[in-house]
Amino acid sequence: MALLSFALWAVLHYGYAKRLARLAQSIQEWDTGNLNTDSMPSGGDEVGRLAEDFTAMAARLRTHEVEQLRLEREVLNISESERQRIGHDLHDSLGQRLTAASMTANAMLEAVKAEAPGLAAHGELVTQQLREAIAEARSLSHGLAPVTMEAEGLMSALEEMAASVSRSGRVRCVLDCPQPVRVGSVETGIHLFRIAQEAVNNALKHASASEIRIGLEQQGRDLVLEVEDDGSGMDETTPHEGLGLRVMRYRARLIGGSLDIGASPAGGTRVSCRVSSPFPS
Template sequence: MSFPPPARFYVPMLVFVFGLATTWFEFELNLANDLSRNRKEVLAEMDATGERMARRSGRQAEHGEAAMLAEDLATWAHQPWLKEAALVNDQGVVIDDSEKRWEGRPASETPLAPAMKLAAKEHEDTTQTGNHSEEGTLLYGAYPFAIGAHETAWALVVFDHASAVQQAMEDARYQRQWVAAAITLLCLCLWVGLHFGFAARLARLTRAVRDYGDGRANSLVKISGGDEVHELSIAFAAMGARLAEREAERVRLERVILDTSEREQRRIGADLHDGLGQQLTAASLATNGLITALGSAAPSLVPQAESLGRQLRETIAEVRALSHGLAPVSLADDGLMHALHELAEATARSARLRCIFDCPQPVQVSDVVLAGHLYRVAQEAVNNALKHAAAKEIRIGLERRGATLVLEVEDDGDGLPETPTGDGGIGLSVMRHRLKLVSGTLEIGSSPAGGTRVACFIPSSS
């Protein structure tokens, strides 16, 4: 595939890549926002729980009661993130804990050690109302309360927000999957729309224009729809119609000019044959009489008179050949057959080779213009065979195949070159042009004899 690829491919691909990248960035951003929001919620809940435990334990100490977590444990079910809680005295020894396993042990030796570090760090600042740290999904908090006048105890809490993180990730992942699926469906619909609604119709228009330009179609099709492709097809169709009109007018004018030229040639040929030819014939007859008269009156002048007679006869032959070249086809229906037969005989005499005219059934061509064009094409094909093919035998064929008139010129010469060059010389161009004027086609190929075959096909409508 060449670069850049068709728009129906790279436009959906760009949208797909951009959409996935946007979805990924949005996923990361939403996940970060959700995690930050959940963390803030958990921290707020942890601070509220820790401060409540510190206040209650402080009131218990003021009344001389032992600090206990019984009332706080009653609210355990309403603390989904609370993992552990404990009360620690000034020496860091656990007074009470939610698990009932660490009482009397140093808090630094229990899972509450990170929270105890916070308490030790803030031990000198008794105005601190709470502090917290984070290790993975666990949040630790230490909240001070007073026991007596000189001792400070701590309420330690551990919150686990893994479920909140997991839920946030699942929500973001679910959203990402749905958005990616929607983008994929959108890109697929975009490709379908571009392919069938634009690219396929544009390709159809391109093929139509190419076929019209190569002559395989007589008109340009109009692409349905109301978009730019439809407007472009209308513009191409209008342009094609104008070009066809101009081409038809040009062909008509060329045919008129050529027909006029052919008529003028036939008139000149007829004038030469009927006018100058007859006068020269009369002069030749008079010369014959003069030779007879000089035989008795002045025998010494007879050779000069005979030489004059020979010159007149040669001039008469040249005038007849010239008149026949200007008007080779007579006005009779079988004039083309006679003209091609004479062309074959004249070629055989002048070139000293075998040239035959093959016409299995009589073919009558009433259109003198058409007959003239076919004769000129055959004449040019024969001349090409004599000049370029080194032929020893030439066949001129004329027949009807169904509703098609077929003229063929075959030779047994050197044949066509292995690497054809263009459309040939001026002779082939003239032949093609003549057949185009009469709505015919020209085919040039190899003949069964190994030489060249020139075939002309004229439909009956012509």
């Protein structure tokens, strides 16, 4: 009888322990984002009820996460729409007014040169300042509304950003885009541009680089954006990422992409974002 009781205890204990191990494994998989409810132990005992409660909790958390992501995306899209509106207003309203004022100033300068040559230097200064104001307004409008509705808007915006950085004279910035890249979603294009913009700004501020490369390439069904520099590299002693890096990761997450930050073959830092984005039809 004692032997039979021990055998029965061993069978029950082994089965209970095995089901607990399955539950623990399922919890670990959920922690990595791979919850499979089919592998959860069932039954009317404590293990089964615990598995049922955990599954219900995981479903609630997943629903909350999806809703939070939707709200965050909506807030970011509203912010981006406002930036685009201001950018368009700068270009269409202020830009046109400054252009008209510049044309008027040029006409007045010609008259001043003929009738009051002594004031010509002041007139030339005014026209020069107006030209600089027009260029600054254009630069601001492009920065606020960089990506157009066209499928190749991202490629054009990155090309303009590289040219603008190079014109500043601080570093050489190039766009490496072997083949034309078309993006089917304006939202994806805007987030990728903002990621590139933040990465380039970080390189300008912190890397002491002499060259920055912006890479854009379609790899199968994936769109790959890279920004790398030949600067001093990342500070390994920094314990936490700054706000800019966190925002880049957040933008990548919003468009279903992944962001990797590491060492560049050129000796500096490379930021790489990969997102599923097939060629639009």
